[in-house]
Amino acid sequence: MTRSTKDFSPRHCLDRFSFNTATIGNNQEQPLHDWEIAQLTDACAEKGFSAITLWRNDLRGGVRKVVDAVNAAGLKVSGLCRSPFLIGPLASDRELTDQEFRASIENAASIGAPSLTVCVGGVITGTKGMSYSFSVLEEQLSTAAEFASEMGIRLALEPLHPMYAGSRSCIVTTQDAISLIAKIDHHALSLAIDVYHVWWDQKLAQSITGIAPEKIEAFHLCDWLPDTRDMLLDRGMMGDGVADIRNLRNILYEHGFCGYEEVEIFSSRNWWQQDPNTVLETCVDRFLSCC
Numbered sequence: 001m002t003r004s005t006k007d008f009s010p011r012h013c014l015d016r017f018s019f020n021t022a023t024i025g026n027n028q029e030q031p032l033h034d035w036e037i038a039q040l041t042d043a044c045a046e047k048g049f050s051a052i053t054l055w056r057n058d059l060r061g062g063v064r065k066v067v068d069a070v071n072a073a074g075l076k077v078s079g080l081c082r083s084p085f086l087i088g089p090l091a092s093d094r095e096l097t098d099q100e101f102r103a104s105i106e107n108a109a110s111i112g113a114p115s116l117t118v119c120v121g122g123v124i125t126g127t128k129g130m131s132y133s134f135s136v137l138e139e140q141l142s143t144a145a146e147f148a149s150e151m152g153i154r155l156a157l158e159p160l161h162p163m164y165a166g167s168r169s170c171i172v173t174t175q176d177a178i179s180l181i182a183k184i185d186h187h188a189l190s191l192a193i194d195v196y197h198v199w200w201d202q203k204l205a206q207s208i209t210g211i212a213p214e215k216i217e218a219f220h221l222c223d224w225l226p227d228t229r230d231m232l233l234d235r236g237m238m239g240d241g242v243a244d245i246r247n248l249r250n251i252l253y254e255h256g257f258c259g260y261e262e263v264e265i266f267s268s269r270n271w272w273q274q275d276p277n278t279v280l281e282t283c284v285d286r287f288l289s290c291c
């Protein structure tokens, strides 16, 4: 097998550089700033982003408005966040969950997103360990993958940090996610890798060899602060923490990764308090200098 001859210099491809709107708090129920979607898309393009990943909240003003703003700025939509939790204590009952899952897949299709990020939810209430939850997920994801395929959408499974196993995701390692994807074996399933969730994993390089590079949808950028005060909303800006982001990127690119690199920082006490322009500028600057 020949090794990739891809030239990694310059090592930063802005053509695949994306801004996740949660980085200015658009994943929150109440808006944290008064920017309209068009102001955000224009600013993203101006600062050097090529794509934007939206949250379902961003669509509240209407899909047409979002699509027009994205097109006018010359951006691509790199994805939609996210599926409902499918199982565990934060999931609704099965019928509602299935409805919401389908609705989120339809939302992704309506804005021309290639994929929907899937956070599967924690261990099923009343059960212990991971096995039973995995088997239920397998069935749910198989059904959803079929519908996603009809809609032209991929489901990007995101393993979350093990601290969330009880509540937000019983898929906690890249290996878990890859095994499940391999077991279901559906072309509409892909993988999302996030610095925040995998930076500690010494087996990442080994795990990643188990999936085709084109099935790695996106790499989410942020950092892990050594004094993290809130496990959900205290992510660091690239360069401010202890994650070896350069090494993680090398692992992915050496494997042939060709997806989006997406800045995604939930930061209620710091970045969400700042002017969105400052946040965007800092993201670009840190991507170029620290990643």
Ligand code: ZN
Pocket: 158, 193, 194, 220, 264
């Ligand atoms: Zn992520």
